[in-house]
Amino acid sequence: MTRDLFGPETVVRPGKPLVVAIDGPSGSGKSSVSKEVARRLKLAYLDTGAMYRALTWHCLKTGLDLQDGAAVEQASKELALELSTSANVEYVGVAGVDITEEIREPRISSAVSAVATTLGARNELIRRQRQIIDQHHRRMVVEGRDITTVVVPNAEVRVLLTASEEARMRRRGLQLGGTQTKEQLAAQVIHRDAKDSTVVNFTQAADGVITLDSSDLDFDETVETALSIVGKVIYGD
Ligand SMILES: Nc1ncnc2c1ncn2[C@@H]1O[C@H](COP(=O)(O)OP(=O)(O)O)[C@@H](O)[C@H]1O
Ligand SMILES: Nc1ccn([C@H]2C[C@H](O)[C@@H](COP(=O)(O)OP(=O)(O)O)O2)c(=O)n1
DSSP states (O other), X not given: XXXXXXXXXXXXXXXXXXXXXXXXXXXXXXXXXXXXXXXXXXXXXXXXXXXXXXXXXXXXXXXXXXXXXXXXXXXXXXXXXXXXXXXXXXXXXXXTEEOTTGGGSHHHHHHHHHXXXXXXXXXXXXXXXXXXXXXXXXXXXXXXSSIIIIIOTTOSEEEEEEOOHHHHXXXXXXXXTTOSOHHHHHIIIIIHHHHHTTTOOOSSOOTTOEEEEOXXXXXXXXXXXXHHHHHHHHHOO
């Protein structure tokens, strides 16, 4: 399988469902790699983590107690979420307020696990995710923590994108412009994963899920490997 298969004019499985589900821990490259895969395959793109982050932003904005599960669940149902599903346009909003940048800030990263471990809120966001995937005729790259196992376990392509702790912390540190100490990065990457793992398993590939370890790959190599996995699964080559 070579990149030629997915040259600029290629549409894979035209008119048929093609969900590429990508799960993995923080900093493994899910968002950046998924976006590029979506561009190359001309598929829509769904960042489910952005949904948990937007809900967290809203809860903090309204002064809600994140430990109050019933209140967080209620907030998830009322959330007026606006989300870009194009890999070329990054936009996350709540009721007309652009929060695209703000949801990536460390204060949201530190609080998001409390929301993501609220099962009622998860159920609501999972319901919305499935609705969005259907609205796109199931032609979408979807990334998160439970996409291969819970949201779309019957996705055509299922990938667990991993990388060593060291690589993930280094990448997140660079991404945040070197503003974070090692301890702060560990809190945002390693400790958050540990908390998130209490409700979803994204450390080991479930049956039928292909593991892509990006520890020793650069970004382009990781994208090429992800595309070759799609090629293998769809065309068997
Ligand atoms: N294979 C890779 N090698 C080096 N850097 C990478 C690789 N994959 C992603 N990155 C970079 O690492 C950072 C974190 O990636 P991101 O896609 O935000 O991860 P995640 O969504 O899993 O948290 C980004 O700056 C991204 O460009
Ligand atoms: N499908 C998902 C997606 C994200 N989450 C949770 C777990 C994370 O702490 C937050 C934010 O996810 P996000 O993918 O934006 O986080 P990273 O960019 O990988 O650090 O949401 C989840 O529980 N289930």
